[in-house]
Amino acid sequence: MATALRRLLPELRGCRHCEPALPLGAKPIFQLDRRARILIASQAPGRIAHERGRPFDDASGDRLRAWLGITREQFYDPTCFAILPMGLCFSGAGPSGDLPPRPECAPLWRRRVLDALPYLHLMLAIGAHxxxxxxxxxxxVDELVAGWRDGLAKGVLPLPHPSPRNQRWLRDRPWFAAEVLPALREAVQAVLVR
Structure with a gap:
């Protein structure tokens, strides 16, 4: 099993499959270690992540870490958190935010990578894709996040994107902060102390 991820990592880093469609070129951004216990399944890296070469190294990441109740050090410990976006590269900016992940990416990589992560106990699915x-x-997203209890029972906790652009969504759904965030923090802590 360790060999599977070790073989995949150079392939992932070198992926250029979608490069002709990417405005800033291919630069796969992820965080993986076979010992990871929590998967952060996100959309795709934003422009800042592309520039810095690190997932969630921006305001969205600050909010996500606050939601999780963890430090930056914990978040960037790959033995605790795997970060695998649906699209590995920045797909570009659109009129109301970043473009969706490239559709080729998930079918090409996702199952192979997930199969190489044997210790996952919790998946945090972030955003529509x-x-x-x-x-x-x-x-x-509203319906899926509202059904968070069903997802958590299956080991997949649905979350909206932590982007500052989602301020209104969060404000209009006070149940998210009152119900989901405490359950999220509890679930994360339960996995991290194992």
């Missing part, structure tokens, strides 16, 4: 793939259900 990750929610749809990991929950295998077509529904709105």
């Amino acid at each position: 990750a929610l749809g793939w990991h929950l295998q259900r077509r529904a709105s």
